[in-house]
Amino acid sequence: MTNSSRIKIPFNKPFIAGNELRYITDAVITNGHTSGGGDFTQKCHSWLVRNLCGSAAFLTNSCTAALEMSAILCDLRPGDEVIMPSFTFVSTANAFALRGARPVFVDIRRDTLNIDEMLIPSAVTPITKAIVPVHYGGVACEMDMIMQIASANGLFVIEDAAQALLSTYKSKFLGTIGDIGCLSFHETKNVISGEGGAILINNKMEHNLVDKAEIVWEKGTNRKAFVEGSTEKYTWVQLGSSFLPSEIAAAFLYAQLEYAHEIAHSRRRLTSLYLEILKPLEDSGFIKLPQIPGSDFNSNGHLFYLLASNIRERSNLIDFLARRGIMAVFHYVPLHSSPAGRKYGRVAGDLPVTDDISSRLLRLPLYFEMKDNDVEIVSEAVQEFYTG
Numbered sequence: 001m002t003n004s005s006r007i008k009i010p011f012n013k014p015f016i017a018g019n020e021l022r023y024i025t026d027a028v029i030t031n032g033h034t035s036g037g038g039d040f041t042q043k044c045h046s047w048l049v050r051n052l053c054g055s056a057a058f059l060t061n062s063c064t065a066a067l068e069m070s071a072i073l074c075d076l077r078p079g080d081e082v083i084m085p086s087f088t089f090v091s092t093a094n095a096f097a098l099r100g101a102r103p104v105f106v107d108i109r110r111d112t113l114n115i116d117e118m119l120i121p122s123a124v125t126p127i128t129k130a131i132v133p134v135h136y137g138g139v140a141c142e143m144d145m146i147m148q149i150a151s152a153n154g155l156f157v158i159e160d161a162a163q164a165l166l167s168t169y170k171s172k173f174l175g176t177i178g179d180i181g182c183l184s185f186h187e188t189k190n191v192i193s194g195e196g197g198a199i200l201i202n203n204k205m206e207h208n209l210v211d212k213a214e215i216v217w218e219k220g221t222n223r224k225a226f227v228e229g230s231t232e233k234y235t236w237v238q239l240g241s242s243f244l245p246s247e248i249a250a251a252f253l254y255a256q257l258e259y260a261h262e263i264a265h266s267r268r269r270l271t272s273l274y275l276e277i278l279k280p281l282e283d284s285g286f287i288k289l290p291q292i293p294g295s296d297f298n299s300n301g302h303l304f305y306l307l308a309s310n311i312r313e314r315s316n317l318i319d320f321l322a323r324r325g326i327m328a329v330f331h332y333v334p335l336h337s338s339p340a341g342r343k344y345g346r347v348a349g350d351l352p353v354t355d356d357i358s359s360r361l362l363r364l365p366l367y368f369e370m371k372d373n374d375v376e377i378v379s380e381a382v383q384e385f386y387t388g
């Protein structure tokens with residue numbers, strides 16, 4: 001028997017909304033348009049602008065690509081520093097290191113596992129150019145304070161909202177608060193297109209970011225102005241890359257976006273159920289559960305985790321669940337302790353919370369089509385591990 005045939009409850013199950021193939025057929029056969037920038041790309045842009053309230057949006061091939069595009073837009077270069085958490089995916093740092101800028105790693109808060117905003121001021125130096133808050137699991141960073149620090153020091157804020165589509169902070173959608181926001185539609189996220197992402201440009205006043213984004217998105221050319229007839233020549237005008245996805249990916253994504261609210265709603269409900277069933281284990285001191293920071297924070301239920309007491313207990317719990325056909329996984333290896341993180345980045349102070357949490361965090365299965373009964377089975381298996 002293979003490992004996968006023994007899995008009864010997978011960690012993730014990509015949800016297919018139903019219209020994906022029909023929309024792809026519409027794009028390819030009816031519209032006869034497979035490369036980027038067609039009707040479905042426009043539909044996705046409009047959906048993002050309408051549903052997230054007003055930002056300019058551009059689909060990208062991934063959130064990684066959106067972050068890389070943001071590094072070009074903010075003109076990051078060697079000699080610049082960018083503040084971010086170490087507890088994040090490699091793309092958060094890679095995007096800026098690729099431009100020669102140095103990631104500066106700051107510790108996280110114990111409650112949200114997001115960058116500790118109180119530690120940011122002491123990480124700011126005369127060469128700091130940007131702050132990249134990462135909204136872990138779809139729960140918001142403390143954006144008011146982060147925006148204040150940025151404005152006091154003339155820094156860009158680039159939200160890594162890879163996991164945060166439709167989450168809010170004080171009723172504002174994540175990804176729309178900073179100058180730029182980056183979303184992911186990778187198949188592990190709430191809304192998917194295989195690989196996919198989007199960049200939201202929120203700062204329309206300074207730096208001409210929207211105009212610049214049109215060019216960077218189109219491989220550094222003024223193709224948009226040419227298509228609109230405002231220039232006679234279509235030429236290379238600045239650095240850019242092939243950030244726009246094909247219509248095939250955009251058509252798939254549009255079918256998913258139509259379900260985005262239902263998906264977030266269902267995942268929030270499953271998260272609440274986990275919290276309710278596992279609460280007695282937390283009360284007895286066996287585990288720690290995610291803390292809900294308060295009514296200013298509304299998460300999209302992207303992921304559910306618990307904290308074991310130590311790394312050995314976590315490994316034993318993963319094995320115990322696997323023997324019952326339940327797949328649970330840990331998360332990031334902190335970037336400051338990775339070979340590339342040491343080479344390209346620096347730490348701002350010590351990162352005791354990051355080191356501690358990353359060794360104890362365990363993510364439990366969570367996906368749109370998960371049944372309440374599945375949550376009960378997983379939670380009961382966790383209870384059995386701790387209390388026999």
Ligand SMILES: Cc1ncc(COP(=O)(O)O)c(C=O)c1O
Pocket residue numbers: 062063064065088089091092134160162163183184185186195196197
């Ligand atoms: C915080 C964070 N940033 C960026 C990414 C990269 O997203 P993508 O796979 O769409 O490039 C991920 C992916 O999981 C992520 O979790």
